[in-house]
Amino acid sequence: MASTEGILRAGVRVAPRRGLPPWLLIAPTLLLLTVFFVVPYVNMVRMSLLVKPAIGAYEPEFTLANYARALLDPFHWRVMYRTFSLAGVTTALTLVVAYPVAYHLTYAPRRRQRWLLMLLISPLLVSLVVRGFAWMILLGRVGLVNLTVQRLTGHELVLIGTPAAIVIGLVHVYVPFMALAIAGALQNIPPELIQAARSLGASPWAAFRRVVWPLSLPGVQAGTLLVFVLAVSSYVIPILLGASNVLVMPMLIVQTLLDAFNWPLGSALSMVFFGLTAGVVAVYLRLLARGMPWTRA
Amino acid sequence: MDARMTRRGTWLAILVTAVYVFLIAPMAIVVLAALNAGDYLAFPPQGLSLRWFIRAAHTEPFVRSFLFSLKLAAWVTVASTLLGTAAALYVVRHSARFRNLLRLAILAPLQLPAILTGIALLIFFLATGIGTRGMRALFIGHTLVSLPYVFLTVSAVLAGFDRSLEEAARSLGAGPFTTFRRVTLPLIKGGVISGALFAFITSFDQFPVSLLLVSVGNTTLPIQLFDYLRFSFDPAAAAVSTVSVLMSVAIVLIVDRLVGLQAVSWGAQ
Numbered sequence: 001m002a003s004t005e006g007i008l009r010a011g012v013r014v015a016p017r018r019g020l021p022p023w024l025l026i027a028p029t030l031l032l033l034t035v036f037f038v039v040p041y042v043n044m045v046r047m048s049l050l051v052k053p054a055i056g057a058y059e060p061e062f063t064l065a066n067y068a069r070a071l072l073d074p075f076h077w078r079v080m081y082r083t084f085s086l087a088g089v090t091t092a093l094t095l096v097v098a099y100p101v102a103y104h105l106t107y108a109p110r111r112r113q114r115w116l117l118m119l120l121i122s123p124l125l126v127s128l129v130v131r132g133f134a135w136m137i138l139l140g141r142v143g144l145v146n147l148t149v150q151r152l153t154g155h156e157l158v159l160i161g162t163p164a165a166i167v168i169g170l171v172h173v174y175v176p177f178m179a180l181a182i183a184g185a186l187q188n189i190p191p192e193l194i195q196a197a198r199s200l201g202a203s204p205w206a207a208f209r210r211v212v213w214p215l216s217l218p219g220v221q222a223g224t225l226l227v228f229v230l231a232v233s234s235y236v237i238p239i240l241l242g243a244s245n246v247l248v249m250p251m252l253i254v255q256t257l258l259d260a261f262n263w264p265l266g267s268a269l270s271m272v273f274f275g276l277t278a279g280v281v282a283v284y285l286r287l288l289a290r291g292m293p294w295t296r297a
Numbered sequence: 298m299d300a301r302m303t304r305r306g307t308w309l310a311i312l313v314t315a316v317y318v319f320l321i322a323p324m325a326i327v328v329l330a331a332l333n334a335g336d337y338l339a340f341p342p343q344g345l346s347l348r349w350f351i352r353a354a355h356t357e358p359f360v361r362s363f364l365f366s367l368k369l370a371a372w373v374t375v376a377s378t379l380l381g382t383a384a385a386l387y388v389v390r391h392s393a394r395f396r397n398l399l400r401l402a403i404l405a406p407l408q409l410p411a412i413l414t415g416i417a418l419l420i421f422f423l424a425t426g427i428g429t430r431g432m433r434a435l436f437i438g439h440t441l442v443s444l445p446y447v448f449l450t451v452s453a454v455l456a457g458f459d460r461s462l463e464e465a466a467r468s469l470g471a472g473p474f475t476t477f478r479r480v481t482l483p484l485i486k487g488g489v490i491s492g493a494l495f496a497f498i499t500s501f502d503q504f505p506v507s508l509l510l511v512s513v514g515n516t517t518l519p520i521q522l523f524d525y526l527r528f529s530f531d532p533a534a535a536a537v538s539t540v541s542v543l544m545s546v547a548i549v550l551i552v553d554r555l556v557g558l559q560a561v562s563w564g565a566q
Binding site for chain 1: 380408414
């Protein structure tokens, strides 16, 4: 196979090349990314270092005052702490909920796998606003959860406006991401490995704990990272399910930019937020690498 | 031993069923709430009717933003399908040294928080005087976050592509464009269409990027719905939401038929 391909390819190389150079294929995408992605981000870094005058958006004069304001206000740190802990709890719960789903999906017969994937992916494609709205219906005062709890216990349970509602909404949004990431890793485990462990006398549980779980850790790492980064920067779900009671960083940044019209401070807050997220991710990766030394190549 | 294993399997099945119910129930509830005949959003619904769909279809802001979102998503789909397919062709076939770097760059808009990208774009558009009026700013922002999906699905089909077919066409005298149109394109069609559908739904449902780039008179449906929900809470919102639910179900079914969901779920990573 490889050798025929080699011969064919060599034959083509001899043939005179016609048409346009191949880099034209990537040029428009790179242009788009440079002008409308790289430059705006670099511009945001610059903006975070500019002076905010009393009137107008910014002055082309450099200062570190925005960073001082972003870092020294204890209010910002409280919001930051809330944002990161909500995302942390969400990530942990999502992992617990999604792992069995991924395991079940991986070892399901192929026909059923198709149906399960449909169930997993269709909520993923529904608008975030709609998913938030669905949980507003479920968790509100006249919602199914409150009515059921009231009937059973006589107490009210209105979750809207609490961090718990936000976590429920976020877990719902991120379970498919996590499940697909873990299933991707589980797919790569050779079934013979599990059979070998079993035939050597390992109980199903021991085979799982000693073989499947360790080998699925790369998927767990990918899934938890993705979910954490997405959860930290989520905006719609916290605002809809927190009913504006629970302030998280993305909300604070958007308020600073749009309501307070302070671009330099908003940019500085974004940078600090960005840096902290990267820091948390780096620490997490280090800890995880220590936990699975076999992935170090 | 066997009894214990089947019991374990049953427990797993029950647990997993509960998770799927958790995932699907909210969507089902939105649809049921939209069919509610009563005056308030309540569950269970008081009788079935289509009155809230009719109400939503007569609410001017919903209709206007729906049409705007459709038009925007159509343009974004065209642009990201063309750019994403070309980029995937280049990265899979012509790049050697920079393959990983290019892949990382093209996927970067998915890795960075969309809301920060929206903010960076907003400041950039306002500072350069391009502004956010009309569709331009939204079109660019949406294309950035939709293109990676086309890139991923087309890369996935190209990875399993037998190049000797193209080479046969070339050696039989077909030019590069004819080869592409008659051989390559039909073979990667599934990936291209799946990518286009994902790009469409990404744009149509987009929230974080749109939030910052919408302007007066140019509001997308998710933003309109979001604004509506902050002041009113009635079944008309559920009727609008049902559109999004139905669209995602349709897209999942089509992609499943075209390339199989397995290909896009695992191949994409």
